Amino acid sequence: MNIEFLRGLTWLSSELLLVLIFILLFILYLTGAFHKKINYRITDVPGLTEPDFPVAMMSVSNSLITQGEFTNFWFEIEDIYTARLEAIQRAQSTIHFETFFMTPGRRADEFAAALAERSQAGVEVLFIADSLGVTTISQDYWQKLKAAGVAVRFFHEFTWKAPLAYNIRTHRKLLLIDGEVAFVGGMGVSDHWDGVQKKEVTDPWLDLEVCFTGQIVVTLEGIFMQHWLYEGGVASLRPKLFKSPVMGGATVLVTPSSSPAASSTVCALFYTTFLAATQRIWLASPYFLPDHNARQALLAAKKRGIDVRILTMGFHNDKKLIYYAVREGYAKLLAAGIEIYEHQPSMMHAKVLLIDDNFVSTGSTNLDPRSLFHNDELQLSLSESELAQLVEQFFAYGISRSDRITITEWKARPIWQRVLGWLTLFFRWQL
Structure with missing residues (x-):
């Protein structure tokens, strides 16, 4: 009797597990986790200082x-x-x-x-x-x-x-x-x-x-x-707000990404600027979960001698599970010699990219699936030497308050952090 009961319980548990797995996969299916992912292949990228660069970027990133x-x-x-x-x-x-x-x-x-x-x-x-x-x-x-x-x-x-x-x-x-x-x-x-x-x-x-x-x-x-x-408001297009063009200042790319979308305009923006870099790529992003395209572009940049540095959140953060998921993605980057800095005193929430000496991109976009594929975001990008110098000072300040993560330290992280990180990565498209 006991054996039959245990067999029945085992069968019921197996059936319940299968149902739960099916429900989970169905939810992921509905939310687009299995949607076709785009692999970017872009060649002949103009230099950041060339006059054709803003026009090319406007086209490829819908800016x-x-x-x-x-x-x-x-x-x-x-x-x-x-x-x-x-x-x-x-x-x-x-x-x-x-x-x-x-x-x-x-x-x-x-x-x-x-x-x-x-x-x-x-x-x-x-x-x-x-x-x-x-x-x-x-x-x-x-x-x-x-x-x-x-x-x-x-x-x-x-x-x-x-x-x-x-x-x-x-x-x-x-x-x-x-x-x-x-x-x-x-x-x-x-x-x-x-x-x-x-x-x-x-x-x-x-x-x-x-x-x-x-x-x-x-x-x-x-x-x-x-x-x-x-959202049902009345939009006034009066001249006070929508004036005739006032020329002057730097050329600015405005990238207003909107969801839902099969591709990400900001992802294309980041990827292309990574390809255009000749000296450095300094990136600040709190929830650093780049897609395959961005990750490969960063690795390729490091391989061709670019100074690549990532400033991201440390232990003091507002999303602990995502922090562990972020750390799971360090392996190839650290092995390639990319410098990763975790901010120590508090949450690092800035989103900014500094390319070479002049190019800056900043706004609301995190380099993670939620920002790239699910949120409506806003990103501004421009070549402006004074702003670039100030952003460089920002990075110097942030890095001075951060720990540089080594491959040895990363490998020594606790098992429970690895498990939580891996499980969180499984749901990364909804984070």
């Missing part, structure tokens, strides 16, 4: 070409928040803001107070918040903003009519003031960036923000209005 004056750059969290608030407080006609992540706290309260004050003073305030990224913000918070005249839209709220569409998020961080000034970066509105989280208190995070004026602001206003229209 927009515009011009803009780089006016400021910050990588201290307090400086970024101060610059944002001061710009909001100076606004005279419009404030258009889009963000992914917000949490209750001092920063969110300061931000709401500044928006409400300007709105009550007659400034048009349009606010797009990702519905998933702001789930911890109370309804009372939004009601107070709306009562002050702030127009709020939530990107991709959940609906049973299209449940899988909830996987598509806006990860953009964009602040536009009076149709004249644009702030682009990776920082949300949360005390987390000050190092204040429930489980630990660390140094302020490492992040960055860039400010532009000029014709690029018109381009970014149009990108903002696309999401505003999508």
